[in-house]
Amino acid sequence: MNQNSINHKNILVTGGAGYVGSHACVELLQSGFNVVVVDNLCNSKTESLSRVQHITGRPLTFYQHDIRDKSALADIFAKEAISTVMHFAGLKAVGESCEKPALYYDNNVYGTLALTEAMADANVKKLVFSSSATVYGASDCRQYSEDLPLGAINPYGRSKVMIEAVLRDLSAADTINQHKSPWKIALLRYFNPIGAHESGQIGEDPDGIPNNLLPYISQVAIGKLAQLSVFGNDYPTPDGTGIRDYIHVVDLVKGHIKAINALEGEAFKSGGCKAYNLGTGQGYSVLEMINAFETVTGQRINYKIAPRRTGDLAECFANPALALKELGWKAEKNLDDMVADTWNWQTKNPQGYIQ
Ligand code: NAD
Ligand code: WQD
Secondary structure: OEEEHHOEEEEEEEEEOOOHHHHHHHHHHHHEEEEEEEEOOOOOOOHHHHHHHHOOOOOOOOOOOOOOHHHHHHHHHHHHOOOOEEEEEOOOOOOHHHHHHHHHHHHHHHHHHHHHHHHOOOOEEEEEEEEEEEHHHHOOOOOOOOOOOOOOOOHHHHHHHHHHHHHHHHHHHHHHHOOOOOEEEEEEEEEOOOOOOOOOOOOOOOOOOOHHHHHHHHHHOOOOOOOEEOOOOOOOOOOOOOEEOOOEHHHHHOOOOOHHHHHHHHHOHHHHHHHHOOOEEEEEEHHHHHHHHHHHHOOOEEEEEEEOOOOOOOOOEEEEEOHHHHHOOOOOHHHHHHHHHHHHHHHHHOOOOOO
């Protein structure tokens, strides 16, 4: 495929049927982009994509493929005149990654290699990648800036560190090879995405018992789970419970649109690979999250104090200044919005997506 056949409005969204990806599809369609999704549905259902089209009143194109299938990717690039890729496809359960590390490295790291190879073959070299604050590992810091050394502490996190390194190396090789269409890559390090689209039609639909705090709280509130365990109340934080930087998923995906625009602009004119934190810069403790949920929804959350969860940090929140400076992005929604939208999604879809 040559550059003439690329349509700058055509975005390939890997993992677009998933939680963050489906919200990104809505934002892309509403911003005038055309969306092509590739997803193997290992952790999602096509119902999310039907609802994306319902919310936006616009169609998208869906391919059910694994991103490790290079020939399937080559066919998509040959057909769809893709300009930029938003890469969400990946496995994300920390506990499972400790049990099945090879699966995580194969799916996440090899999957990204297969994707970037197909992209390079098609001369599509703009990429927005879903990285994670987990790449910072167990640093002593409370607030994380992009220039901190990386050092993840579990196979899932290490898969993200490895992918970031691969993408940085691909970009660096352009400088040596004087490539005339260089890689332009934004590594977006998410803090803790929560919430749902305000329509309540799409949201997070965890398979089985949730690992993350907000999905767990909302399933206790709706009566699917009996009791929340608060993992530790002896951390060196004001109330003793862990502090995180929760970010509304709609704010998060707006950051992706800003990143796509930045890749087209001056800052990436000569190519490059840069990391940006996507967080609010504000941390909340587990007990503050329970309180916010009780206040906004009027539901009482049954919880008990339990031992610390292995690998958890006391406190972790973003320095989001770089994303503001270079992408022109900052989170707009507050904790009440995040909780209200989570609850709206949960009550409208008590069993998640049913297909
Ligand atoms: P998700 O599981 O809801 O979505 C991931 C999607 O990718 C799913 O639809 C799944 O079916 C698909 N997928 C996985 N492996 C695939 C493969 N080999 N080929 C094709 N499709 C594949 O997860 P999410 O919460 O939407 O996360 C999206 C991305 O953001 C992931 O890369 C995740 O690591 C990253 N991230 C998520 C969080 C979070 O807390 N949700 C935080 C930081 C980073
Ligand atoms: C938040 C706080 C827990 C559940 C994880 C991954 C990370 C990232 C996002 C993708 C902590 C406490 C939780 C519960 C609790 N994913 N908690 N009871 O641990 O910051 O990050 O998800 O990249 O890689 O590690 O998020 O929502 O699991 O926990 O007390 O049942 O809630 O101890 O303080 P975390 P979380």
